[in-house]
Amino acid sequence: MxxxxxxxxxxxxxxxxxxxxxxxxxxxxxxxxxxxxxxxxxxxxxxxxxxxxxxxxxxxxxxxxxxxxxxxxxxxxxxxxxxxxxxxxxxxxxxxxxLKGQQRLTFERVGIIEPTSVADYVKHGGYQGLTRALSMEPAAIVQAITTSGLRGRGGAAFPTGIKWKTVLDQPAGQQKYVTCNADEGDSGTFSDRMLMEGDPLTLIEGMTIAGIAVGATQGYIYLRAEYPHALRALRTAIAAAHQARYLGSDVAGSGKGFDLEVRLGAGAYICGEETSMLESLEGRRGEVRVRPPLPAIKGLFGQPTIVNNVVTLASVPWILQHGADAYANFGMGKSRGTLPIQLAGNIRRGGLVERAFGLTLRELLYDYGGGSATSKPIRAVQVGGPLGAYIPASQFDTAVDYEALAGIGAMLGHGGIVVFDDSVDMARMARYAMEFCAIESCGKCTPCRIGSTRGVEVIDRILEGIDGERNVRLLEELCETMVQGSLCGLGGMAPFPVQSALKHFREDFRGPVK
Amino acid sequence: MEKLPPAESAVVQRIASDLKERPGPLLEVLHAIQAALGYVPAGAVPIVAEVLNLSRAEVHGVVSFYHYFRHSRPGAHTVSVCQAESCQSMGAEALTAHARRRLGIDLHQTSADGRFSLEPVYCLGNCACSPAVMIDGRLYGRVTPERFDALVAERAPSP
The missing domain is CATH 3.40.30.10 (Glutaredoxin)
Structure with missing residues (x-):
């Protein structure tokens, strides 16, 4: 045998x-x-x-x-x-x-099946959500997503059902689009990548359901260029889904059409911002658009467009298959369902932990993570990518939940947790946050473009011991200006890691002892 | 502006013509040019602009906006070392310094013998296995200076 x-x-x-x-x-x-x-x-x-x-x-x-x-x-x-x-x-x-303690819903097949085999996918429950959706009225599909409590897993946590309803409510008979934001650029995150490589058909099914729900016939996956393995998996899976007639002019014999294409980004972090992503998909510089109009009303090529993250769309098949209430039964407060959390950086047992919202950072870092990889005390974690706050050990009992993290001035973002041991210099990490913003700013608005560069300079002066207190105050004011005055989340949130470092690790912002 | 050799000019012309009917084609065209030539030469800009009916400024603006598009011919091997937070927490700064010494070039440079280009990258999605390096599209995790040297040696001509 x-x-x-x-x-x-x-x-x-x-x-x-x-x-x-x-x-x-x-x-x-x-x-x-x-x-x-x-x-x-x-x-x-x-x-x-x-x-x-x-x-x-x-x-x-x-x-x-x-x-x-x-x-x-x-x-x-x-x-x-x-x-x-x-x-x-x-x-x-x-x-x-x-693995045993995890609650794998969105990732239920990842690591189990052969990723691009439609037969294996169907054998493990794949396409049951689509079958259910095809038997429902579009408005009922959208209602199910609303009832499930699913919120945007890319980081903004906007209720997915409301976004879909806005697109559904735009007059029929015009071209609508479903776009998937697969520009997973946050350091410490890799759930999108894992899903696209390990179970790409779940994403494809989720996008197809979205298309059926709002009357969109064309989908685009905007994938970052740093993910060549995911690109191969997606292209193979899309071809296989076509072959099996789950994509194309007659999806699963329903008479409804939906097609899908992968487009590659080109190494611009800002293109993870949804309007910048749409500009890039249209072949332009990824400069953010002023909202309104919302992408749901005027999005890709000026048409009504759903923009959702990979994990958001990949959660849709499970919700349709098992029911909105089954999904909403997981989680706490306004954070319903599960979140694939990513343990990264200086951590002994790093990887993907999908659990219902509500477990604490401490459980993640020590029960799952086993402490730091270097066996030194964990001094800080950055949650939510390069725009997320640094959280000190005294706050590790905070629950992983959108509101609980917001309550301590942090944000959950895309669910990445980067761990630092006690050798980290938080003033240098603050400097890096400003430097990254300067490198990645699209340049459209002044607070972000100029502010980030000035931020690096001010921190350099602090680190050199020049007029320390005055420059710390200046840095705080600059952060405030960027938060209040920037057009999008890059300039508007890049100060968060800086402000949190100043708040919790002030001792690192003393210049050299003279 | 350097004028493209006729063979490369023909490649650019063909790519742009093949893709011009696609919705929002410019990034697709630039990706295809870089895949074919290894970079997007300045001399490709007027050809692409002409075929896609865009201004040269628009095309140049897009090429220069995206970090991924190269303006010069790359080395035989492109080594990208992640600079982002997760890799920093596991010593990316020291690894980058080591890479610069080992290859004898700074970030964004290509070695004089044309073997290696060294590039910074901001996250390769391998953050549970930091620090991460990508060489010619192949991903490596938990890269120590010793492993880095071995990976480079595999690709260097034998002395």
Missing amino acids: TALVYVPIDAGALSLGAGEVALAIAAEAARRRAAVKVVRNGSRGAYWLEPLVEVLTPRGRLAYGPVTAADVAGLFDADFLNGGSHALSLGPTEEIAW
Whole structure:
């Protein structure tokens, strides 16, 4: 009998040698005349165990990891194809404590299935949400999304159902679009990438449902150029969905059409801002647009357009399949459902943790994360990307929830948590926040374009010990001006990490002792 | 402005003509040019402008806006070292300094022998495996200076 062995094709796993491991397994199997089929799945998200190799046995899928190519012969010697015991044995994958406690809804298939196989996708519950949607009135689909409480997972947390309703309410008979913002540029985030590489058909299904719901026939995925692996997975999956008639002029025999295309960004962080993304999709400089009009009314090429993040759209099939209430039953307060949280940076057990809203930073950092990778105390975490606040250890009991984080002057954003140990210099991190803003500013508004450059200069003066107190006050005023006066979130939020560093780590802003 | 050699000029002409009917084609055209030539030469701008019926200023404005589009021919291998927060927390600054020493060039430069270009990048989405490096589209995680040297040695001509 042919043994089924899973070796991830996820870019993160590949970055740790999964490609070499897959080749070594195939070569060793050939040498030993063992019948082995290597399936390239997505990552389970436990990056501290990657490359994570799984074998299908009568006891279910058994895991081994982290595996290097040099371990492969030993695994064969230990009869891993039949679940044999080895120093790298982790037992049944589903029983690994780090994974077992998770509530995987949006990521239910990631790491399980063969990413671009429509057959495998359908076998694991795929396209049931679309089937349900096709039996509903468009307004009822939109209502289900509203009832589910789903909010934009890209960072802005705007209620998805309201956005969809605005597009639905625009007169029919005109071209409407569904666009997916896959410009995942925040440091510390990789959930979009993992989903696009590990289960791209879920995103495709979510966009198709969105199109059916609002009467849009064309979708675009705006993907960042730094994600070549996701590009390949998406293009292959789109072709497979076409082949199986889940995309095209007659979606699943419904008579309704929906088509999808991937467009590549070109290394501009600002294009994660929705109006800038639309400009870029139209082939222009990614300068932000003044709102109103909202993209839902005048978006791509001036037409009504849905703009949603990857995880938002990928949560839609589950909601349609299992019901809006089932989704809303997860979470707390106004943060309903689950969030794929990403543990990143200086953390022992980094990776993707999908849980209902409400667990605390401390649970994430210590129960899941196991503390810092360097075994030093964790001094600060930055939540929500380069525009998110730095949070000190004294606030680690805060719940991961949009409102709770806003309550301490932070923001959840796209759910990335970057961990720093006690060697971090927070004044340098504040300087970096301003520098990043200066590099990535689209240049349209003055507070962002000029303010960020002046911000770097002021912090440099502070670090050099020039007129420290006066320059700290100047920096605080500058931050205020940028927050109040910028056109979009880049200039408007780049001061957040600076202000939080000043508030919680003031001692780092003393210049050299003279 | 440098004039393109006829062969490259023909490539640019063909790409722009092939893609011009697509909605919002300019980024697609520039990506295709860079994929074919390794960069977007200044001499490509007037050709693209002509075919797409845009002004040269508009095309130049787009080329210069996006960090990904190169203005000069890249080395045989492009090494991108992540500079963002997650990688900083795991020593990206020291790794970048090491990369500059090892390759003998600064960020945004290409080595004199044309082997390597060194570029900064702001997040490769490999933040649970920091620090991250990408070489010619291949991603590497938890890159130590020793591993960096090994990756470079694989791509350097044997002495």
